Amino acid sequence: MAAEIRTITSDELHPWSVAVRRGFLNPSDVDDSEQRRAFLPLERTWGAFDGDRIVATLRSFPVELTMPGAIPLTVSAVTQVTTTATHRRRGLAGRLVTAELAACRDRGEPVSILIAAEWPIYGRWGYGPSTEVQSFSVDTRRTALVETSSASVEFVDLTEFRTAAAELYERIRVRQVGEISRPDWFWDVDLGIVQLPTRPEVPRAFHVLARDAAGSVIGAVRYRVETTWEAMLPAATLTVDTLLSAGVQADRALWGYLLSVDLVTEVTAGDRPVDEVLPWLLTDPRRARASKRHDFLWCRVVDVPAALAARRYRVEGTVVLEVIDHQGLVSGRYELTGGPNGAQCGVSTRSPDISMPVSTLGAALLGGYSVRQLARAGQAEEHRSGALESTDLMFSTAAPPWSSTWF
Numbered sequence: 001m002a003a004e005i006r007t008i009t010s011d012e013l014h015p016w017s018v019a020v021r022r023g024f025l026n027p028s029d030v031d032d033s034e035q036r037r038a039f040l041p042l043e044r045t046w047g048a049f050d051g052d053r054i055v056a057t058l059r060s061f062p063v064e065l066t067m068p069g070a071i072p073l074t075v076s077a078v079t080q081v082t083t084t085a086t087h088r089r090r091g092l093a094g095r096l097v098t099a100e101l102a103a104c105r106d107r108g109e110p111v112s113i114l115i116a117a118e119w120p121i122y123g124r125w126g127y128g129p130s131t132e133v134q135s136f137s138v139d140t141r142r143t144a145l146v147e148t149s150s151a152s153v154e155f156v157d158l159t160e161f162r163t164a165a166a167e168l169y170e171r172i173r174v175r176q177v178g179e180i181s182r183p184d185w186f187w188d189v190d191l192g193i194v195q196l197p198t199r200p201e202v203p204r205a206f207h208v209l210a211r212d213a214a215g216s217v218i219g220a221v222r223y224r225v226e227t228t229w230e231a232m233l234p235a236a237t238l239t240v241d242t243l244l245s246a247g248v249q250a251d252r253a254l255w256g257y258l259l260s261v262d263l264v265t266e267v268t269a270g271d272r273p274v275d276e277v278l279p280w281l282l283t284d285p286r287r288a289r290a291s292k293r294h295d296f297l298w299c300r301v302v303d304v305p306a307a308l309a310a311r312r313y314r315v316e317g318t319v320v321l322e323v324i325d326h327q328g329l330v331s332g333r334y335e336l337t338g339g340p341n342g343a344q345c346g347v348s349t350r351s352p353d354i355s356m357p358v359s360t361l362g363a364a365l366l367g368g369y370s371v372r373q374l375a376r377a378g379q380a381e382e383h384r385s386g387a388l389e390s391t392d393l394m395f396s397t398a399a400p401p402w403s404s405t406w407f
């Protein structure tokens with residue numbers, strides 16, 4: 001009998017959570033449903049049922065995504081997509097994603113977002129990668145800051161850090177294209193204040209804030225240090241878990257502090273933006289060695305006019321897009337007219353300037369990937385000469401989008 005796809009009831013939270021853990025190779029069956037209930041909307045928590053057993057899972061929650069032009073858009077964040085190993089490759093994940101995408105559109109959320117565990121999974125369902133991150137590693141003995149900061153730095157306890165970092169993040173994310181709002185529970189779980197059995201124990205860490213002359217928090221960093229010695233020489237590595245900065249004074253204060261910690265010879269930071277400012281703060285920028293550049297946030301448009309009208313464009317322009325969607329959710333022709341001050345998009349009968357699969361639209365949505373580059377790879381087609389170039393310019397953003405929030 002085909003598995004039933006539906007949202008779960010309150011009583012099914014524990015077996016659902018065990019199924020999620022199995023999917024992520026965690027054998028724990030501790031009952032954490034009381035903790036989960038607080039932040040898990042049941043009407044958006046899906047299961048595939050084989051009889052009364054839950055054999056595949058998916059859930060979503062609403063967040064605000066910052067679109068180009070610093071426009072907030074409520075979207076659906078999808079997470080905990082798993083299929084139990086005994087039931088894999090029978091189409092269950094596909095059925096859950098399809099059900100959630102239809103519900104997403106019905107709820108009036110024009111875009112579905114997620115972080116893909118593996119690249120090949122989600123393109124088939126119309127998602128495209130839309131932001132990137134990279135890691136940095138600095139040999140602290142070989143470089144220093146060009147200029148110091150007027151901001152002060154101080155250690156704080158976890159409680160103060162949580163409050164200050166959440167407030168600072170909220171100020172930053174509303175202008176950072178690609179970032180999402182973080183629900184309260186995010187901070188509790190991320191900082192290890194609430195420990196869920198599905199997550200590895202959060203290591204103990206140091207918490208430092210940067211303040212300007214008026215005492216306002218302008219930067220926050222959480223880091224860990226692994227202390228090692230080589231033949232009685234210190235060789236500790238400092239790993240940055242989170243670094244939030246409101247501007248150059250905070251960047252200088254935090255990086256300057258991190259690079260100066262005694263006994264530390266290497267500072268590493270992951271999930272940083274691809275236009276990271278760190279190298280430019282250093283006397284020798286080559287000492288900030290970049291690595292592990294990869295995709296992070298993926299977008300799936302479920303309402304083209306609403307998604308495209310909810311952002312601003314770098315230059316004024318008009319383009320007719322033919323969107324191809326194998327799932328049939330948004331297939332059609334759309335005319336977009338937009339610029340730095342506003343945009344409109346609606347269904348069109350005009351002949352298309354460019355055609356593209358909906359996954360390419362997801363990749364271009366935040367300005368992170370160029371339509372022209374994707375066309376070179378056969379993932380968009382130009383029907384009017386010059387249309388790719390002008391559309392690229394419209395969709396491009398002054399700075400690459402960046403998303404640093406795991407969910």
Ligand SMILES: CC(C)(COP(=O)(O)OP(=O)(O)OC[C@H]1O[C@@H](n2cnc3c(N)ncnc32)[C@H](O)[C@@H]1OP(=O)(O)O)[C@@H](O)C(=O)NCCC(=O)NCCS
Nearest residue numbers: 023081082083088089090091092093094115116117118120
């Ligand atoms: C990813 C996962 C949920 C897929 O579940 P599933 O029920 O086996 O997927 P489906 O049967 O619906 O697969 C549909 C298609 O996607 C393909 N596919 C699914 N997962 C894939 C993967 N990891 N790599 C490559 N292709 C994959 C299938 O081969 C199938 O292709 P086909 O239609 O051409 O035959 C499952 O493999 C899983 O639980 N993985 C571990 C947890 C995980 O990584 N979750 C994703 C979190 S973002």
